[in-house]
Amino acid sequence: xxxxxxxxxxxxxxxxxxxxxxxxxxxxxVALCVVFPIVLVVLQSFQxxxxxxxxxxxxxxxxxxxxxPGLRAALVNTFTVxxxxxxxxxxxxVLIAWLLARTDLPGRSxxxxxxxxxxxxxxxxxxxxxxxxLDPDYGLVNALVAKLPxxxxxxFNIYSFWGIVWVHVxxxxxxxxxxxLTPAFRNMNASFEExxxxxxxxxxRTALRITVPVMAPVILSVLLLGTMVSLQTFEVEQVLGxxxxxxxxxxxxxxxxxxxxxxxxAATALAVLVLAAMLPLVLGQxxxxxxxxxxxxxxxxxxxxxxxxxWRAPASAFVLAxxxxxxxxxxxFALLGTFMRLFGFFxxxxxxxxxxxxxxxxxxxxxxxxxxxxxxxxGTAAVTVVVHSLIAYIAVRTRYAGRRLLDFISWLPxxxxxxxxxxxxxxxxxxxxFLRPLYGTTALLIIAGVISGMPLGVQVxxxxxxxxxxxxxxxxxxxxxxxxxxxxxxxxxxxxxxxMAVAMITFVGAARNIxxxxxxxxxxxxxxxxxxxDYVAERKFEEAVVVACIIMLISLAGALFARLLGLRGSSVG
Amino acid sequence: MDRASLEVRRGEVFTLLGPxxxxxxxxxxxxxxxxxPDAGEITLRGRMVASVPRRVFLAPNxxxxxxxxxxxxxxxHMTVFENIAYPLTLxxxxxxVIRDKVERVLGLVGLEGLEARAATxxxxxxxxxxxxCRALVYEPDLLLLDEPFSNLDAKLREQMRIELxxxxxxxxxxxxxxxxxxxxxxxxxxxxxxxxxxxxxxxGPPRSLYEHPASGFVRDFLGQTVILPGRxxxxxxxxxxxxxxxxLNGALIGSTLAGRGAPGAxxxxxxxxxxxxxPEDIEVMPDDHPWPDGHALTGVIEALLFVGDRYEAxxxxxxxxxxxxxxxxxxxxxxxxxxxxxFPPEMVSVWPA
Numbered sequence: 001x002x003x004x005x006x007x008x009x010x011x012x013x014x015x016x017x018x019x020x021x022x023x024x025x026x027x028x029x030v031a032l033c034v035v036f037p038i039v040l041v042v043l044q045s046f047q048x049x050x051x052x053x054x055x056x057x058x059x060x061x062x063x064x065x066x067x068x069p070g071l072r073a074a075l076v077n078t079f080t081v082x083x084x085x086x087x088x089x090x091x092x093x094v095l096i097a098w099l100l101a102r103t104d105l106p107g108r109s110x111x112x113x114x115x116x117x118x119x120x121x122x123x124x125x126x127x128x129x130x131x132x133x134l135d136p137d138y139g140l141v142n143a144l145v146a147k148l149p150x151x152x153x154x155x156f157n158i159y160s161f162w163g164i165v166w167v168h169v170x171x172x173x174x175x176x177x178x179x180x181l182t183p184a185f186r187n188m189n190a191s192f193e194e195x196x197x198x199x200x201x202x203x204x205r206t207a208l209r210i211t212v213p214v215m216a217p218v219i220l221s222v223l224l225l226g227t228m229v230s231l232q233t234f235e236v237e238q239v240l241g242x243x244x245x246x247x248x249x250x251x252x253x254x255x256x257x258x259x260x261x262x263x264x265x266a267a268t269a270l271a272v273l274v275l276a277a278m279l280p281l282v283l284g285q286x287x288x289x290x291x292x293x294x295x296x297x298x299x300x301x302x303x304x305x306x307x308x309x310x311w312r313a314p315a316s317a318f319v320l321a322x323x324x325x326x327x328x329x330x331x332x333f334a335l336l337g338t339f340m341r342l343f344g345f346f347x348x349x350x351x352x353x354x355x356x357x358x359x360x361x362x363x364x365x366x367x368x369x370x371x372x373x374x375x376x377x378x379g380t381a382a383v384t385v386v387v388h389s390l391i392a393y394i395a396v397r398t399r400y401a402g403r404r405l406l407d408f409i410s411w412l413p414x415x416x417x418x419x420x421x422x423x424x425x426x427x428x429x430x431x432x433x434f435l436r437p438l439y440g441t442t443a444l445l446i447i448a449g450v451i452s453g454m455p456l457g458v459q460v461x462x463x464x465x466x467x468x469x470x471x472x473x474x475x476x477x478x479x480x481x482x483x484x485x486x487x488x489x490x491x492x493x494x495x496x497x498x499x500m501a502v503a504m505i506t507f508v509g510a511a512r513n514i515x516x517x518x519x520x521x522x523x524x525x526x527x528x529x530x531x532x533x534d535y536v537a538e539r540k541f542e543e544a545v546v547v548a549c550i551i552m553l554i555s556l557a558g559a560l561f562a563r564l565l566g567l568r569g570s571s572v573g
Numbered sequence: 574m575d576r577a578s579l580e581v582r583r584g585e586v587f588t589l590l591g592p593x594x595x596x597x598x599x600x601x602x603x604x605x606x607x608x609x610p611d612a613g614e615i616t617l618r619g620r621m622v623a624s625v626p627r628r629v630f631l632a633p634n635x636x637x638x639x640x641x642x643x644x645x646x647x648x649x650h651m652t653v654f655e656n657i658a659y660p661l662t663l664x665x666x667x668x669x670v671i672r673d674k675v676e677r678v679l680g681l682v683g684l685e686g687l688e689a690r691a692a693t694x695x696x697x698x699x700x701x702x703x704x705x706c707r708a709l710v711y712e713p714d715l716l717l718l719d720e721p722f723s724n725l726d727a728k729l730r731e732q733m734r735i736e737l738x739x740x741x742x743x744x745x746x747x748x749x750x751x752x753x754x755x756x757x758x759x760x761x762x763x764x765x766x767x768x769x770x771x772x773x774x775x776x777g778p779p780r781s782l783y784e785h786p787a788s789g790f791v792r793d794f795l796g797q798t799v800i801l802p803g804r805x806x807x808x809x810x811x812x813x814x815x816x817x818x819x820x821l822n823g824a825l826i827g828s829t830l831a832g833r834g835a836p837g838a839x840x841x842x843x844x845x846x847x848x849x850x851x852p853e854d855i856e857v858m859p860d861d862h863p864w865p866d867g868h869a870l871t872g873v874i875e876a877l878l879f880v881g882d883r884y885e886a887x888x889x890x891x892x893x894x895x896x897x898x899x900x901x902x903x904x905x906x907x908x909x910x911x912x913x914x915x916f917p918p919e920m921v922s923v924w925p926a
Contacts, residue, residue, distance in 0.1 A: 399609075474607050475646035477633040478717075479660035479707065489659075493650050 037424030045268035061265025074252035093177030101185035114323040120559035122512035125548040129333035134158035278415035343541035380449035380510035392461035418515025464498035504562035591768035606633035639708030654688035824891030832921025845926035854920035860911035
């Protein structure tokens with residue numbers, strides 16, 4: 001109905017028309033940047049001619065993706081790693097979230113911040129830290145264990161399936177779940193639990209029989225999100241998997257693309273398979289979040305925390321140990337690593353040096369990359385806030401006919417592996433004449449960053465808008481404000497804390513993003529994240545870890561800033 | 574919304590009353606311009622603001638309406654002053670004038686001196702007054718109230734009801750009021766439209782709706798009704814509000830009650846019918862009290878609840894029916910006591926079953 005009536009020229013509603021024109025422009029731009037690349041990827045998977053040759057279509061790529069043992073193994077690996085990651089991290093995350101949100105665990109707000117900060121750690125940096133500890137030959141933990149009697153050699157090997165799973169669980173999988181689940185657990189109406197306690201349920205019984213089932217939709221939503229993120233991973237496998245020829249599909253795609261004769265057909269066919277696997281997850285996630293009722297949580301009910309009693313000390317020790325593992329160890333060892341003469345070798349004579357910092361800081365490449373990263377991160381954050389808030393606003397608040405479509409499209413970047421999104425954007429920007437000048441500029445990387453952050457950014461802003469309640473805007477319209485005035489003076493002002501938080505998350509995301517930029521960056525626009533990858537490719541681990549450390553410090557600063565804003569935000573609402 | 578035609582007169586409080594989901598809020602939002610109609614027209618003071626056949630739709634900000642929302646929709650990032658000044662600023666009013674107007678309107682509702690207070694620090698009642706100030710300060714052509722009292726506690730609700738009525742009388746402003754609470758509707762309105770499933774059931778002044786409901790829905794929605802089934806025994810012909818005699822059936826068989834036919838009801842002798850009366854119109858007396866036959870029933874108090882200003886008595890009539898009556902505390906009552914219940918014919922209406 002809305003679509004039809006809006007097309008009709010009426011004397012009064014000029015501004016309504018402006019709104020619908022704006023919506024269409026946004027939809028068109030987003031479709032160009034998201035849907036078009038995906039279409040290109042699908043088409044390309046049937047294009048079998050070698051690069052530079054006239055186009056020819058066939059099924060070779062698909063045959064390779066489904067038939068070649070190496071490629072099939074990559075798919076199996078992806079699936080196995082994803083499932084194991086989720087199985088290990090979900091129960092742990094639910095337990096921690098419950099401890100942080102519903103019990104009297106000492107220092108819980110600091111511990112929550114610890115997980116929050118850990119979430120911002122670049123997984124590349126974390127991976128390098130754990131290499132220092134768990135390298136089969138030189139790793140510090142292995143060296144210590146080997147000193148024990150009757151142990152010949154340290155038992156741990158980071159370059160293994162379980163090594164990869166370990167790093168994943170303690171980087172993305174666990175922290176992201178904890179920081180998403182804890183606020184949700186905290187906002188749960190305590191009367192459900194209180195009713196159970198009054199009815200005679202113990203703390204444990206109440207948690208298992210009431211709290212977790214009540215939270216099931218949120219937990220499921222976090223699980224779906226975690227699975228989608230798992231399917232995307234790149235850096236960890238790139239560093240840890242390559243030495244023992246363990247590929248997941250994203251590293252396999254990268255491998256297929258960076259060889260001398262890139263196999264676009266097989267790489268894109270793999271990407272299409274992933275896309276097909278992701279679509280049901282996206283639809284499920286969309287359904288879950290659409291059905292959820294967002295009621296603004298007021299201070300009406302008091303959340304009396306459960307007393308842990310004699311479990312308080314062990315629970316506290318357990319959670320603190322986890323914070324140490326997810327945050328302390330990576331930060332300390334990444335910093336230590338930067339001062340090592342030979343990365344990973346603690347046992348050589350005189351292992352410590354400042355030369356790595358001197359080399360990197362004196363390198364012109366580094367300074368250029370640092371500038372690129374800062375421009376890129378600030379630019380991505382700024383563009384993200386504008387674009388994502390517009391998308392979220394259209395999806396949540398307007399009657400625009402294409403709002404559902406726009407909402408769906410905003411989820412799609414999740415389905416495309418970062419490497420492939422980079423590749424598709426490369427084709428888009430090299431293939432379309434008027435876009436070609438952007439190639440090699442930071443603007444291109446900003447576009448990639450905005451697109452890859454879209455599912456998260458739009459969701460966060462959407463849920464903020466839903467909590468805002470539409471009546472605040474309607475009151476402004478009735479009071480005589482146009483749509484645009486209302487958007488400026490009411491919506492943006494009230495959403496400012498959320499938008500700043502999104503900007504910070506995007507800033508950090510852009511600073512550490514590797515997979516989206518790996519194929520898009522050139523020597524002219526290379527950011528730090530790609531510089532560290534290049535150092536690794538040249539086996540210059542000492543320089544790589546210095547760059548990784550700098551990215552980590554930028555990220556942690558962002559985490560701190562976002563947290564401060566977030567705290568202020570919650571007190572405003 | 575389906576085939577509703579309503580007209581609000583200048584200076585009156587017009588109420589849309591109905592159960593939730595009856596379309597009353599939708600009607601209000603159509604008037605406000607927050608929803609677009611699929612068909613029909615809306616005019617405001619002779620100005621066409623929405624018309625599907627003429628393809629007119631005026632945006633809400635161009636309609637010069639005031640509205641108080643159920644949630645009050647007080648902007649949390651503004652002070653009390655800024656909330657009220659906002660619509661004036663949009664209308665290009667000069668700063669000095671804005672200050673005067675804000676001060677005056679705050680004085681009207683007793684919030685003077687709170688200008689600089691952050692809007693989020695107000696109590697529920699203060700927020701509601703602030704919302705009212707914000708909607709009144711620019712003298713809108715029509716004030717829309719969407720369940721404005723539903724978030725207040727009972728005491729405050731009563732107080733705000735009276736304050737609003739006084740304010741409306743003083744300012745002479747036209748009000749379109751939406752509520753599901755019959756007491757609010759009856760006490761505040763000049764006229765009420767009772768709505769059900771997107772249709773208007775009846776429009777009229779509160780008292781005439783209460784005393785002469787045009788349909789079973791209106792009768793049951795407004796106030797309490799005691800309904801007893803029976804069969805028409807006798808119709809007094811010729812008279813429009815003719816006396817109808819009904820023989821009750823079931824456990825009350827053998828008793829007859831008399832009343833007037835419901836408006837527009839087609840009754841014929843021998844047809845099934847319902848006898849309806851407001852419980853407060855039933856005269857309750859001890860059993861030994863004499864009463865002419867045909868207008869009374871006997872009952873037994875099953876349960877007696879003291880509620881402060883009176884008793885609530887659940888009275889069994891025969892074996893099947895129980896009715897809830899409010900009885901004065903001026904007399905002594907006890908459970909198990911036999912009663913004589915008189916049904917004055919002028920208060921009884923007879924409806925086709």
